[in-house]
Amino acid sequence: MLLYTSHSYSQTSEFENSLIYINKSQPRSYAIIDSIFKPVETDSLKMKRLLSFSKNINYNDGSCYALNALGVIYRNISNYEQSITLHESAKAYADKAKSDELKIHSLNMLGVVYRRMDIVKPALDYHTKALKIAYSVINPSETVTYNIAVSQNSIGNIYLALKQYDLAINQFNKSLKIEKETNNKLGLAINYHNIGYAEEANGNLNVALSNYNKSLDYNNAINSEIGRVICYNSIGGIFLKQEKYTEAAPIIKEALKKALLLDDQFYIASSFINLGQLELKMDQLIAAEKHLKKALNIAQSYNLKSSISESNKLLSEVNQRNNNYQAALAYYREAVEIENTILTEQNLQYVNDIAITYENENKNNQIKALALENETVRLRLNRNKKIILYTSLLLVALAIALFILNRTKALKRDKHILTLKQDMLRNQMNPHFIFNSLNSIKLYIINNDKTNAVYYLNKFSKLIRKILMASQEKETSLNDELETMKLYMNIENIRFSNEIDFKVTVDPSIDTEVTKIPSMVLQPFLENSLWHGLSSKANNKKIDLKVSKEIANFITVEITDNGIGRIAARKINNRKKLKNNSVGINITKARLANFSEAFPTSYSLEIEDLYDNNIPSGTKVTLQIPTNKLRKKHTV
Template structure:
């Protein structure tokens, strides 16, 4: 089928479809007596009929009415017309129109929160714009794509396309709306907490804002908003409020609702920091009048107001807003706001004593936080920005020396050799980076295993249950003491599990705390003793954290489990030369009997983790940690129990 034939078929189908296209809640094909059909719809149908089989006219008509529908905020209908126009532009290989239409289509997808489709449309627009070699269009589309990636937290791609857009503008010496590009790139650095780079690009925009064609009004509004944000970051609140007031006045004069809502919201945040919560709530509520259905504004404002209610102790109101936010599908596209929402959900559930929900939201928070705050992403952004500056300088040099380079064969050979060397160096660095990353993953995995082995759910909930019993028994003093001990143990476990080493005194304190909690759970079951030699300088000896606790737990859980006599656990610490000798002794049934009676695999898991950590210790220090486990009955038949001896090399470099 020829293109003209295809267009005629498409034209007929389009007219037939749109004649029955729903408008609001009613359909044109089902009008009620006395009602008038959509005038825009009728005008469109008339133009399509007039176009006949002229593909170019059909394309322009679809685009023209798509813009009208966008202005009427009928985004889904406008998307359908833009899609039709784009298909025609592609069929007739009109790259200029395809770039323009795809760029507008991408913007429509972004408005409704479909950033995946928006990115795809922007890439189509960029591909066609490159065919036209229109530097202004290429730069605009590339920066729009960078803005999308910035919204969704993909800062690596955001900086890549942002720098490409700016480079295209500067290379072509095209200053049209250059301020938009400077401000947008600055905002990407803002998201990575690089305040100096943010300010650098915003000040470039500020200097150019009054130059003809360098800025639209929306660009000027963004400049004042960014200046206010920078001042706020530096705690210059009066200065920040002045910038936001300027933004509010200018936006009101130009009937720019987005600027008004932004000025109000940001001013509200200043008053929050000044602890004027009523004023902050007043401004945040007023800002809602100017949102215009933008999902990002609604999500941001819900988070903000939720935080304000949290400060005033109105936790239920705050939680309602946070839960409303997390249910919004669009929140997946706004990474920073999703992170804030998860933090609120965790903190508010803790405040309302809804601990299972708090634990669940905390897990989601950590997963999202690790993904968004990865240090390698920030490093990559800095490297890309440096690469851009380097390439710009190299380009200036190349423009001055092009003729000489073409005549100088030796220089070209040297460049080729240098390129080869650079490739080799990059490959070596890449391999080293992969190895370091694998080592970090192994370390993180081991830390997680250690953490899980120390703070297993049974222990946590048993301790909480015991504390609850004291509370119900009106023994608030004991409940408070044990709650403080449990909080201290939890904090120590979380802190030490991520450390390579801790002082021996800290390890002993944590062990004592742990055994006190176990005594609370099993009153009258056992006592414990901690013996240290007088010459031992526990504050200056550093050892790998939490290596002893699994053995103590085994002694309580397995060694003392099946004995009728009151248990006793003894821990001893003394130094011999450059080694620390640690003894763990219990008067339980003994390791041999415990193996026969064991009912789970906790012991083997603890031993496995201990062995893995010993291997890691050897890789770092080239020294061995040794352990010896003895059933006391084998040495003294009339006694029973288990003795564990651990020898750790003392090294100040741990």
């Protein structure tokens, strides 16, 4: 147990005077309570004394404050079970005190503990409950505003655990804005570091390093030792990726030294992982294995899932270097299994659902606040009271009727759009495609072709991220669509031994950044060309994608392959007892039809069989997509 006690008579006397003060005044404001006990909040003995004293005088606010402070102390030494128990008790006292500030703070503290344990759902539940209460406060205090920033930061961290980096950055920027307004240096340090982490995951190493250094400056300003540990580890990690091992070594070792002094098992595990990775890069395999096993033991003891996964991955690489392939495979499987408990489709969907819910709660509470202001104004109008009342009721009834009518139409349209988006995502995230792509990448790993393995793994992860993002977007730029198609073809080409010659030609007069089309609309046609046209062909496999502007207010997309043609492909499928799966094309047609509703004219699609001297020589798809929208915006 961590004990931070002061033997100074003056501090002890001051603390006793603080107890006398709260006995007389029993302040209700969190800010006042915190200003009194902030200097001793990390002293477990004094917090236990405050808890006992508050219980004796039935001062629920003080009991709640002391329990939360003790919960943080236990959290910082990775005793998460005890920390959760204390924060739950604090929440009970906050309910007794009927204090929104204390409820919000207690819920956030519970969310932070579960987040540190990588347990996504309860973490998100507690933070969104805190946000719901915070947004319901009409005139929020500084404490409530600060806790909104804490909740948004923690939700951003949950997105990090789920590898949703752009969504995480969005949450961190929301939190950062609040911290800047209040000049909270600790909050600024935390958010700049988290933004750096997300940028690092996106491959923007220089941007990440800049944010880490900003975070370190703020941690130095507030003399936060644990903040320095976090920043040193992150900066060392950047140096590792930049292969600056000489610069990485001292900062990583300093991080470990400080983490051991703090006795925070979470950051001790992280520091051992960084040190082991450095030694692995420098071919110091014995030392690397030793430190990575220490990290793994700590992570397993305290159920730190992310650290368990990371240390297993690195131990897999160490054993692979030592030609101990059986152990390498066992470590790698363990890493994948742990990751799957964090990064699941259910968790992703759960996060998205909850995020939408709390955003709606925010909007609803803003509407309630406006309604309250309008009610106040209405009460001041004494003249023509009955006329105003009856007129208002009539207008409200009319507005409700119109709203219900429009809402019904909108819901029907949104339901149709949602169905199309879900069908599109299922079609793009074909399990066979993912399984076969990973198998292809696995062959590179087995053959020790690390360059190609890393290259295609990066391509594959980027494609999956784009597909997930596309499923949330209603439309995308032509440029992004073409980039995604290049990634898709690059991955699929692995299975064709890179035999396919895929070319993209775009008319220079077309502004691909401005031109909008439905996301992932070209993929089903490319997939058909691959698997129906080219898969049964021996050699000389080509697919040409041409974008032109032959008709005003339209772009024309032509996808041409030199495959065996639709008739021959249909015969092969019949022999294999395969049905012609046109689901992807049908979904695409429905999405194009919905997209075209915002335009004066609809899309057109033509599929043409090509012949050379009456011999099938391929297939050509011609798709014309409208670009000049009506004034009323309507998107897929």
